[in-house]
Amino acid sequence: MRKKGSLLRAIALLLSFMFVFALAGCGKTNTGSQPTAAPTKEPETQQGSETKTDDDREMVGNMYKTGIPIVKEPVRYYAMGLQMNNTRPSNLDETELFKKIMEETNVYIDWDLIPQASWTEKKNLTVASGEYPDFFYGPKSLSHDEVQKFGADGVLIDIEALLDEYAPNINKIRKEYPLYDGFIRSMDGKIYQLASFTDEGFDSHISSIINKEWLDNLGLKVPTNTDELYNVLKAFKENDPNRNGLKDEIPMSFLYQEGNDLNREVKRDFRPIYYAFGVVDTPFYIWINNNDEVVFTATTEEWKQATAYMAKLYAEGLIDTEVFTQDRTLLTNKLRTQKNVGVYFDYRKDQSMILEEDQEKFTFMPALKSPDGKQVWARSQFFSEGGFAITSKAKNPEVLIRFIDYCNSEEYSVQMAYGMFKEAGWNQTEALVPSETVPGKYEVNSGSRPENVEPSDWFMSAPIAQGCTLLTKTALDKYVAEKASSVAKTKACEVYRPYLSKWPYNYAFKFSPEELEELTLLQTGIVQYVIQTHSRWMSEGGIEKEWDAYVAQLNNLGLKRYIELYRNAFERVEK
Numbered sequence: 320m321r322k323k324g325s326l327l328r329a330i331a332l333l334l335s336f337m338f339v340f341a342l343a344g345c346g347k348t349n350t351g352s353q354p355t356a357a358p359t360k361e362p363e364t365q366q367g368s369e370t371k372t373d374d375d376r377e378m379v380g381n382m383y384k385t386g387i388p389i390v391k392e393p394v395r396y397y398a399m400g401l402q403m404n405n406t407r408p409s410n411l412d413e414t415e416l417f418k419k420i421m422e423e424t425n426v427y428i429d430w431d432l433i434p435q436a437s438w439t440e441k442k443n444l445t446v447a448s449g450e451y452p453d454f455f456y457g458p459k460s461l462s463h464d465e466v467q468k469f470g471a472d473g474v475l476i477d478i479e480a481l482l483d484e485y486a487p488n489i490n491k492i493r494k495e496y497p498l499y500d501g502f503i504r505s506m507d508g509k510i511y512q513l514a515s516f517t518d519e520g521f522d523s524h525i526s527s528i529i530n531k532e533w534l535d536n537l538g539l540k541v542p543t544n545t546d547e548l549y550n551v552l553k554a555f556k557e558n559d560p561n562r563n564g565l566k567d568e569i570p571m572s573f574l575y576q577e578g579n580d581l582n583r584e585v586k587r588d589f590r591p592i593y594y595a596f597g598v599v600d601t602p603f604y605i606w607i608n609n610n611d612e613v614v615f616t617a618t619t620e621e622w623k624q625a626t627a628y629m630a631k632l633y634a635e636g637l638i639d640t641e642v643f644t645q646d647r648t649l650l651t652n653k654l655r656t657q658k659n660v661g662v663y664f665d666y667r668k669d670q671s672m673i674l675e676e677d678q679e680k681f682t683f684m685p686a687l688k689s690p691d692g693k694q695v696w697a698r699s700q701f702f703s704e705g706g707f708a709i710t711s712k713a714k715n716p717e718v719l720i721r722f723i724d725y726c727n728s729e730e731y732s733v734q735m736a737y738g739m740f741k742e743a744g745w746n747q748t749e750a751l752v753p754s755e756t757v758p759g760k761y762e763v764n765s766g767s768r769p770e771n772v773e774p775s776d777w778f779m780s781a782p783i784a785q786g787c788t789l790l791t792k793t794a795l796d797k798y799v800a801e802k803a804s805s806v807a808k809t810k811a812c813e814v815y816r817p818y819l820s821k822w823p824y825n826y827a828f829k830f831s832p833e834e835l836e837e838l839t840l841l842q843t844g845i846v847q848y849v850i851q852t853h854s855r856w857m858s859e860g861g862i863e864k865e866w867d868a869y870v871a872q873l874n875n876l877g878l879k880r881y882i883e884l885y886r887n888a889f890e891r892v893e894k
């Protein structure tokens with residue numbers, strides 16, 4: 320694969336050399352190892368002047384303001400990005416889609432995708448040396464923090480004005496997704512990068528799943544509030560819902576906490592119980608409520624009530640005693656082999672933790688109400704850090720903006736994400752072929768790979784998962800048939816959609832390096848203290864008696880400043 324990649328690259332370089340030489344008739348060509356962004360032919364004096372051309376399109380220098388090709392004389396840029404894994408192309412020239420787009424636009428890119436293991440080092444060295452590329456490309460290539468740093472250092476340029484002027488497709492998407500601009504905007508108010516996303520319509524964070532067969536055996540209904548849930552769990556424990564004559568049921572099980580790296584997502588499966596009391600629990604206990612207020616969840620009255628409720632369930636044996644120690648494998652084993660769990664929670668929303676054959680025995684539990692009647696559910700956002708960031712090296716950055724905008728038309732964004740449109744039976748590359756079940760739409764041809772070809776050697780027709788792709792639900796629904804597995808997810812999301820909180824639980828706060836340093840220290844102390852106290856209250860009780868001392872201790876740990884840092888970060892971007 321690697322060898323083949325180099326060969327293809329060599330051929331591509333040779334061809335591009337000949338191409339540039341023949342077309343532009345210009346002595347200055349690039350060798351590929353140190354590509355420059357310089358358009359092959361562009362007198363300085365022409366820059367910025369607007370002219371009409373033979374085909375009546377308006378031009379700025381060498382660039383047409385609309386339509387394709389984007390430029391009159393071919394131009395060449397150099398891009399660096401992260402190769403997601405070794406089954407993905409390291410040179411996007413190997414994808415047929417990019418070859419096509421480059422030919423259509425006259426904008427040629429030397430792609431340099433670096434394996435994950437050396438990406439961070441390579442990126443830092445490149446930036447430090449000053450020999451950085453014309454643009455960084457692909458999901459996770461740059462983090463928010465890096466973007467801010469590189470923006471402040473003048474490595475990246477602010478692209479907002481260029482987007483406004485030259486990116487009709489992307490601007491339509493920015494309007495359709497009001498949270499997008501906030502996600503990509505840096506704390507200094509500028510936009511240095513685009514973020515990639517795929518909107519499959521999965522907008523809620525997690526689902527609660529209940530054993531419907533057990534409910535039916537006991538003549539019970541799916542609970543709608545926290546009191547009903549308590550009664551159902553009690554019945555699961557005592558009334559032998561699996562009808563084997565043994566008291567072997569675990570009414571509710573979950574992972575108390577998965578992941579403890581505070582820089583990453585910390586999962587606490589039982590969050591839906593907190594939603595029922597009107598509070599969205601988040602990894603760092605910071606939630607933006609529907610009044611646009613940044614609140615610390617773990618000192619709210621709602622959080623206190625929810626925790627007392629959890630302690631009650633635990634004390635009465637309604638929660639698995641292994642929740643604090645079990646891992647996902649053990650929990651999955653209980654669901655698949657022992658089949659003795661009544662209620663559990665899943666992030667994938669498709670009930671995939673249970674066996675296929677058991678799926679119909681379970682159903683989604685709706686957003687529960689608490690005695691105060693509050694109902695809320697965590698909204699999730701699907702934007703991912705890093706996608707497309709232009710550096711100060713790039714000449715005529717507007718050409719690159721038009722290029723990335725062209726890649727994100729509805730028709731191309733779908734192909735960027737799943738593969739190129741191909742005819743039925745296509746088995747040469749991973750691609751989209753006409754759906755047999757939904758006429759007029761496409762589906763991925765994953766079943767058509769020839770038997771003698773390894774998945775890693777089956778080339779992709781498009782940059783799938785490695786591209787800066789902004790795939791909207793509108794575009795997806797227009798071209799791609801829904802897979803059976805996503806139907807269950809869609810159903811789960813429909814259950815929770817009416818109750819989604821205004822802001823995503825995983826809102827991307829942006830901090831300066833100084834703020835980040837201060838925050839990390841505060842966060843470690845505060846989050847660990849909350850988790851420690853919470854787990855003790857849940858298993859041993861004592862919340863009423865200890866509450867005031869707990870709040871006082873959090874204040875000692877710098878809670879006020881902790882909230883202030885988040886509040887400032889939110890207001891700086893959103894207000």
Ligand SMILES: [Ca+2]
Nearest residue numbers: 559563565567
């Ligand atoms: Ca039983």
